[in-house]
Amino acid sequence: MTMRTGKGNSYWSVVSSVRFSGWAKLQLGDYYILTGKIWDASLAYSQVDKAFREDQLGEEARFRNAKLAYYRSDFEWAQGQLSVLKASTSELIANDAMYLSVLITENIPPDSVMTPLQRFAYADLLLFQNKDKEAEALLDSIAQAFPKHPLNDDILMLRSRLAVKHRDYKLALDYLRQVYEACKNCGKDDLLRDDALFRTADIYHHFLEQPVLAKQYYEQLILDFPGSTFVQTARQKLAELDNPEPVIP
Template sequence: MFLLINDNTVADSTRTALKKFSKGDFYLYQNKNQEALTQFQQILKDHKGEEIEDETILRIGQTYQELTDYNNALSFYQQIIDNHPESIYRDEALFFSAEIYNKHLNQPEKAKPLYEAVLFNHQDSIHFVEARKNFRQLRGDSNL
């Protein structure tokens, strides 16, 4: 939370978007997923192009994933991958997309390049070890 606030305070000196974001996060904490989605969608509409956009898109994707609406989750993760190449959340979007394809949609061939992107482009990711393990498993390595 500290990093989120710190990263977005410069661009949002009145903290309007951050207040809306925290309200959406609070809805998630209360398991009010639809209200949270509405709140996050409003942030995307009102604060298009601001620094908080990529975090908001990720949070929407995670919420849809929790609701088992995998196609919507994948579309939001894809927005981060396509439109925010310098985002610190890109590795998470890649990893979460790979997990959906691998574990929920049974499409391991679509998961492999996503895991591979984490391995080659995001070695500092907290998901690196898990991505490597899952990639090797999908590749058919016998010595994991």
């Protein structure tokens, strides 16, 4: 019995080591993106995808490669990957894949003029690379050159991420409010509206530490968008707020 337990421990130790190696390679891929080595990043993600094909780690690698293709404006290839990842068992991966897929689908025009989406994708890449001022300038150029483009709501979402990054939570909340109202008034699908509600709740919950307002927005999300992919997470967050962990003195 002791011997079997020992072998089991050895087995799980190897599994843990292999998975750690996979996660480390994903982080290496991210580092390559930060340093502008796009093809090296793609290779690193592809290696993890191949090594963990039937594992959530492989799905994460595929999503990062799809996001990388989106950054490079290879929207068709990205969509091919995202169409599968939308059914991921990981709620986070499925949510991210759904958003990116809809973003691409809704902003590829019939005339095949990709300029706004290409600029937006590149601004997203610049944000990932912590080149915030360049990203903001590029977002400004899209809004000025294409004032009525459908991407404008997504630009506001990206600006809200920038504001959170710089701890300007009031500005972030204002951007999210604009997204919610704009999508509500234009009859656009609910994808950005539920996202805006969730991000609003998250800011009140984790950054401003205002649980009453956080609960209000989590509950609104659950009631108004029962089919949202954010509902399960919102319920978990509500449970956290209703049963906070005791503070140990």
